[in-house]
Amino acid sequence: METGTLHPMIEADKEELYALGRKMFAIPELGYKEYRTRDLILAWLQEHGFDRIERYGETGIIVTIGSGRPSIGLIAEMDAIPTPGHPQADPETGAAHSCGHSTQGAIMLESLKVLREEMKQRTGTVKLYFTPAEEFTDIAFRREYIRSGKAKYFSGKINMLMDGIFDDSDVLIHLHAMGRYEGHRFSVGSALAGFVYKEITFHGTASHAAVNPDKGVNALNMFALFQAAVGMLRETFVDEDKNRVHGIIVKGGSTVNSIPDEVVYECYVRSFKPDNLLALSAKIDQAARHCAAALGGTATISELPGDLPFYQNEDLNKVIYRNMLRHTVPAEILTDERSVAAGDIGDVGCFFPAVQFGYTGFEGYCHGRSMCVIDEREVYAVPADIVVGTVTELLDHPEEVETIKANFRPAMTKEEYLRHLEGGE
Numbered sequence: 001m002e003t004g005t006l007h008p009m010i011e012a013d014k015e016e017l018y019a020l021g022r023k024m025f026a027i028p029e030l031g032y033k034e035y036r037t038r039d040l041i042l043a044w045l046q047e048h049g050f051d052r053i054e055r056y057g058e059t060g061i062i063v064t065i066g067s068g069r070p071s072i073g074l075i076a077e078m079d080a081i082p083t084p085g086h087p088q089a090d091p092e093t094g095a096a097h098s099c100g101h102s103t104q105g106a107i108m109l110e111s112l113k114v115l116r117e118e119m120k121q122r123t124g125t126v127k128l129y130f131t132p133a134e135e136f137t138d139i140a141f142r143r144e145y146i147r148s149g150k151a152k153y154f155s156g157k158i159n160m161l162m163d164g165i166f167d168d169s170d171v172l173i174h175l176h177a178m179g180r181y182e183g184h185r186f187s188v189g190s191a192l193a194g195f196v197y198k199e200i201t202f203h204g205t206a207s208h209a210a211v212n213p214d215k216g217v218n219a220l221n222m223f224a225l226f227q228a229a230v231g232m233l234r235e236t237f238v239d240e241d242k243n244r245v246h247g248i249i250v251k252g253g254s255t256v257n258s259i260p261d262e263v264v265y266e267c268y269v270r271s272f273k274p275d276n277l278l279a280l281s282a283k284i285d286q287a288a289r290h291c292a293a294a295l296g297g298t299a300t301i302s303e304l305p306g307d308l309p310f311y312q313n314e315d316l317n318k319v320i321y322r323n324m325l326r327h328t329v330p331a332e333i334l335t336d337e338r339s340v341a342a343g344d345i346g347d348v349g350c351f352f353p354a355v356q357f358g359y360t361g362f363e364g365y366c367h368g369r370s371m372c373v374i375d376e377r378e379v380y381a382v383p384a385d386i387v388v389g390t391v392t393e394l395l396d397h398p399e400e401v402e403t404i405k406a407n408f409r410p411a412m413t414k415e416e417y418l419r420h421l422e423g424g425e
């Protein structure tokens with residue numbers, strides 16, 4: 001493994017940076033509940049003399065340094081994901097940083113600290129956005145959170161996008177842990193899939209499971225038939241679309257001694273192409289309704305729009321790639337991958353030139369119970385160096401930022417987007 005030298009400030013700060021990373025990893029909180037994480041970040045900002053801090057919603061934070069153009073936005077996520085059995089899971093909630101979002105925060109805070117020094121000689125603005133609630137989980141809580149008026153949408157970045165929070169930035173730089181990843185140290189330009197969230201409820205009729213099962217209509221059987229149908233539909237999936245249908249049963253009946261009257265299945269339907277996503281979603285709905293009908297029951301389906309597919313800005317990625325090459329060789333950089341993961345950065349990328357690069361240094365896979373940091377230099381220090389190098393290069397070449405902006409075309413209008421958001425439920 002080849003690796004370049006770090007910015008002298010990052011080299012000097014690295015023990016403090018790793019300690020911050022460990023602290024953030026140790027307080028995993030689910031989306032819209034990132035209060036301790038928020039307070040830790042606010043305390044760090046105060047301790048390090050940052051004073052242009054705005055709060056967004058209950059847990060979001062925006063920090064600004066510098067002034068004028070170009071204006072570069074940095075994005076760090078804050079939330080954890082339910083990962084029962086993870087050694088650092090919160091004992092009460094089961095949440096752990098198994099998607100590595102805490103590491104984004106530590107990297108970006110260190111980057112901001114170094115950039116503040118670098119920007120004493122430069123013109124331009126850097127804004128760091130801490131965005132809550134990326135993982136699409138804990139849905140019942142979020143429904144209530146939205147009902148109480150604390151947010152409008154399930155995903156943190158979607159609220160910020162609709163409120164125009166990113167509008168001050170010309171380009172947006174985001175990054176994400178790759179988990180354990182054989183053969184590569186970084187990724188650049190990875191496209192992400194989009195998804196629709198569904199809750200399918202199979203309705204039957206309860207009766208005594210032993211005395212008169214003939215009087216019942218079994219909702220669990222409807223689900224089993226539907227699962228078989230989805231399996232059969234998989235032969236119609238085209239490989240390059242990377243379609244996925246995956247879910248969990250959240251209710252499998254009411255009591256063992258009765259024929260199951262209600263079964264609730266939550267799932268994601270994913271695909272790379274927005275039109276294909278809608279067609280696949282319709283196929284799944286049809287299978288659910290007909291499988292229920294075949295056994296004498298019904299299925300009702302409610303949907304929420306998830307994340308849109310993410311296509312990264314190629315011009316901006318060239319700058320990231322150049323900065324990665326200060327630390328590695330091309331063979332160690334995964335380029336143009338089509339990951340079936342999704343993120344609400346996909347929605348942001350429809351309206352802004354945005355990128356998300358990947359970094360390694362972890363044991364275990366993302367969302368797995370063994371996902372943890374094993375190489376702190378690789379996880380924290382090297383990505384911070386890449387962020388600092390990329391941002392200073394953009395600040396030194398405002399014309400490059402202008403070209404990136406001029407070449408960028410939004411994927412849709414805000415009105416079309418609003419229709420997509422509100423079409424779900």
Ligand SMILES: [Zn+2]
Nearest residue numbers: 081099135367
């Ligand atoms: Zn995740």
Ligand SMILES: [Zn+2]
Nearest residue numbers: 099101134176
């Ligand atoms: Zn993630």
